[in-house]
Amino acid sequence: MFDNISTKFSSIMKNLSGKGKITEKNIRDAVEDIKMSLLDADVNLRVVRRFINSTLEEALGEKVLLSVDPGQQFTKIVYDKMVALLGDESGQELKLKGKDTTSVILMMGLQGSGKTTTAHKLALKL
Known part of the structure; x- marks a missing residue:
């Protein structure tokens, strides 16, 4: 899935660059x-709509610098919108529904990046 998205994004950016x-x-x-x-x-x-609307608003409102290639600016x-969508490195508090309900936490990453270890540490802390 990520390989597909990566290939398509690369193709889109190559066309603009x-x-x-x-x-x-x-x-x-x-x-x-x-x-x-x-x-x-x-x-x-809903996630796609929010992402697209904010990206479009910023891209159309952005004053592209003369020294920067417009494709690179876009x-x-x-990139900034994808980082914001997936979560940046700023430590945000974990928002759980409550003790009497089940909360779902999505763990994603490449093979060997530490998902299982992190899930274990998170389970121990919770």
Whole structure:
């Protein structure tokens, strides 16, 4: 799944990177392609809508610097939005539903990155 998204995102960014100037239509087309790739990967529709709307708003409102390639600027905007969506490194408090209900915690990462160890430590702490 992540390989599919990665391939599609790379293709979208490659199409934008060669352009000297990005138009509103280019941005809208790229955002539409991103939306379709996220939906193909079974990302929740509400999450996709929020991500797309905020990305589109920032990309269209962004004043692209003359010294920076517009494709790189758009890539940075999409990257920042993905980091915000998946969670940045700022330590946020874990929000559980309560002691009498079950809370679901999603653990994702590459093989060997420490998911099982982290799940064990989290279970011990909780």
